[in-house]
Amino acid sequence: MAQIKITLTKSPIGRLPAQRATVKALGLGKLSSSVIKEESAAINGMINKIAHLVTVEKV
Known part of the structure; x- marks a missing residue:
């Protein structure tokens, strides 16, 4: 599958x-x-829970 880069932007x-x-x-x-x-699906669910704290980009 595709890879995504997750960056923590807010505390x-x-x-x-x-x-x-x-x-x-x-x-x-x-x-x-x-x-x-x-x-x-698991990673996407985790990202949705903290979408206001992270930025996500395709690699």
Whole structure:
């Protein structure tokens, strides 16, 4: 499948615990950190939960 690059652009501080856990589960730590993941239904669902904190681009 296609790969996507996920970049943390806003801080998860003060967000709901579930949203902070999702950021951590994706492997994002500090601001501007990025990960490349295979696009799947599970990853897309995680991105939808924290769409206001990340930017996503196709690789």
